[in-house]
Amino acid sequence: MVNEETEPSTIVENLNLEELVRKEIKSLFDAQPNNDPLYQVYDAIDRAITSKFKVLINETDLIKIDILRITEFFNTFHFFESINDFVRDAYVNSNNLRHGFLTNGVLFRTEKTNNKDQIEFAVGYTITELTQLRSTKPELYKSIVNEVKSQLEGFIATDSEEKWYFWPGCEMKIPKQTNIILDTSISKSKFVIVEKTDSIEDKAQIVVEEKPYQLELSILMDTDFYYKKNEKNKQKLKSGFFTINKADTENYASLDFSEIELELQKGEKKYEYTLYVPYASPRLDVKTNMKIFGADAIVEEFIATCT
Incomplete structure (x- = not known):
């Protein structure tokens, strides 16, 4: 949906700053994508689509790129939230973070509970919130960036206390108050x-x-x-x-x-x-398993599940 009214310059400036922050965070993970399985798959899809459309022939190619990126990232995200409780919890339990997961990105951290084998979701920021931190609490923002950088470069033991993850979003455009x-x-x-x-x-x-x-x-x-x-x-x-x-x-x-x-x-x-x-x-699929017996005792099997 497009609102035809002219946007105030302050809104445009905020959008530009959000894009700058997104690029700043994303560049850290671009440099070390293998340190985060979720980001590694995102990076592989990103590169595959980008290489396919290195030369844009017409406007239809732009439509293809948008649709492919949104659908592929959305499906990939659903797979990862199905095998990681902390990703699922952040997505399901917070409308604000859900907005970030689907649009232009979320940076979130896990930490271990009193049970050393159990990890819980602890802190999460959308790109919009990180942009606000950069302006209002620059020291906190800087410390987060340094933590992420140190972790990705191997200076922090990622299996001890906490770990930072970054999901660049499914690239949908959704009004913020939705x-x-x-x-x-x-x-x-x-x-x-x-x-x-x-x-x-x-x-x-x-x-x-x-x-x-x-x-x-x-x-x-x-x-x-x-x-x-x-x-x-x-x-x-x-x-x-x-x-x-x-x-x-x-x-x-x-x-x-x-x-x-x-x-x-x-x-x-x-x-x-x-x-x-x-x-x-x-997580919501039900595995269907049915054996089909023939008169000659030969058994065929039907197994299917599909998201």
């Missing part, structure tokens, strides 16, 4: 926009639900919501339920990466936002 809810009943994301008003019945509402190669839109009451077919054709969407379908064929082999452009004008303070994210962690 409430992010994990949902096991959906396979694609759903974005719900509700007008801020005391009225229970007369609330404008927009539901944007992603389906394979299309969007389902449900709009209640009048909103400043637009669909951009192209640069010259922008149409205001009326109240109702409909789909924007990018597929004009049933031959799935001919379908490819695509993009849909929407705009919500004057929406920053007028609406509340909730993003429903599919939570398909391997």
